[in-house]
Amino acid sequence: MEIQRELQRMGQGDHLCLVYENPEEQWGAVIPYMAEGLARNEACLYVIDDRALDEVRQAFIARGVDIDAAVRSGQFVFATKREAYLASGSFEPRGMISFLEKTVQEAAAAGRTGFRVTGEMTWALGEGCGCHQLIEYEALLNNFFPGSRASAICQYNRKRFSADMIRDVLRTHPVAILGNQVCPNLYYETPAMVLGQGSTEQRVDWMIQQLQRFRGAERKLERAVQARDEFLSVASHELNTPLTSLKLQVQSLTRTLARGDGASLSREKVTSIIDRTDRQLRRLSRLVSDLLDVSRIHAHKMTLEREHMDLRELVDDVVDRVSGEFTHMGVRLDVAPGAHVVGFWDRSRLEQVLINLLTNALKYGAGKPVRVEVAADGTRVSLSVKDQGVGLREEDRARIFERFERAISASEASGLGLGLYIAREIVQAHGGDISVESRLGEGSTFTVSLPLGARA
Structure with missing residues (x-):
């Protein structure tokens, strides 16, 4: 599926929101995302609230993830909202940031290559949770994740949250998962803007930067198409060069044998021909191997x-x-x-x-x-x-x-x-x-x- 390939491209430093309307959309994004973390030897944390633990567990198993083994090894941890977001009794954004910083350090000490977390955000709908600070927290995460070895998907059930809340969620996530699409977010705003700390001049600068960023993305796509065309030309030449050399050597040997002049092929000459042939074959092998590896990487099928x-x-x-x-x-x-x-x-x-x-x-x-x-x-x-x-x-x-x-x-x-x-x-x-x-x-x-x- 396209969404699985897009999620596999996500990596450390990414902060995504998932706005879903049914379980298929929820599991279709969350499970490939967390499974990729397991494959990369990252520590994984799933904060449960809206779903029961066994329901989440069965969803992973149904999609081919041996979640029980991951939990037994300590690589994957399930937590409740009381153990994560509300560990101090109510929600405190900076306290949660400290919790994440500590968890990333613990993951590195355990030999993990990174840390990824996903949380069902419906806990914020409860009374007395300090959920009025939720958007502040989401904004602060955009200072925390870039440059870190951590990433996150924040899950929002569109049927449970108000339109005002979903609007603010979209404002605070650089990337949004909507249905089966992973979308760079045109409506993302900087933490300072979300927290009301920016001036009108800064907002104008941001708007200009957004326009320039999306034009830059268009130019990048244009360059990619040009690079593809240039690559096809170079690849044809690179593959043809050793093939031409091999063809000439075979033709030379064929002519020599056709003349009945095999005796002229001294041991030294045969050794030289074999050495040249071996070099060209190794060159061909490397070229083909590189092309196969690029195909595997692009399809996210390269395994370790x-x-x-x-x-x-x-x-x-x-x-x-x-x-x-x-x-x-x-x-x-x-x-x-x-x-x-x-x-x-x-x-x-x-x-x-x-x-x-x-x-x-x-x-x-x-x-x-x-x-x-x-x-x-x-x-x-x-x-x-x-x-x-x-x-x-x-x-x-x-x-x-x-x-x-x-x-x-x-x-x-x-x-x-x-x-x-x-x-x-x-x-x-x-x-x-x-x-x-x-x-x-x-x-x-x-x-x-x-x-x-x-x-x-």
Whole structure:
């Protein structure tokens, strides 16, 4: 379903409202959202009020979520309004923010990659709950979530809440789920505006910014269409290049054999042909693998097979495997001394990340030495690849992690512009992040930061 794909794109820092009219709309949004949190190894909290616990539990089970196992493991917790929103006897917005901050810290200490919460907001309809402060709380959440490792869906039953309340709910959520659609919210207002702290001048500025933001979204869509068309052209060329090389080699061998001149194929010549063929086949394999991975990522079907593994051993293994390519190009590849670091990750996917970073360094490193380093600080580990090559302009640093993007034109370097995008998606699926420090003409350092992961 489209809503499931849209919800899978939601991540840490997001604050959504769900305005629903029936159970199908409620469960159709909430369950995929929470199931995605379980898949990402996030701590999950469901605050129950309008529904009975067993009703919610059965809804998860009916949609294929082993909620009982998640509860037993401690990853998923059900709470009542008295245990969350009204823990102090009445609702207090800043107290609830403190509760969320503490919960996020506890999730990180438990090895979780983040925290997501959803709550049935019908508790606010009760008398004496301090619900007049609800909209203040929703506004304050928009200061709390951005930049945090947390996200939320606030559930509002349209049949239970007044039109005035639904209006204010829409004012306080950057993203709204309506029916089976996830909608960027044109009517969202900043916390200061909602709380009456902004001037008329600030409201005018906000209105202008909204218009500019939506025009920016249109331009982004136009660029995406253009990038797609450019990608199809580049992909055709990249796939055709090794195929042409293979075709020429086969034709040459065919002609030699047709002349009955097989004796001219010395051992050295055959070895050279096999080496060239192997390089072209590996190039084709990488291109096809990248295309398949992009398809999986876009369909949210990329999965992680986590295991306890030593990142330093992985680095040594990958460096040993790619050293031949570096030697062939006359580039020195070093690994900095360091301790072994054991974490809970997907080995094959992290191999893919490192290979992509090393391939990038070989391609843009201007033939100068490349260095790999692993370091840990107790709760997280960093993996960095440093080159001394062409470097990046400041405006290109974020763009190069997007699909089909590259810092230089396709005519200057081969590739589909997918390696860094795939690396970013893999790292983020582990609850980590990837960044680059670079100056034009002075090289680049790509750094992957990962949580050590949940303990088995």
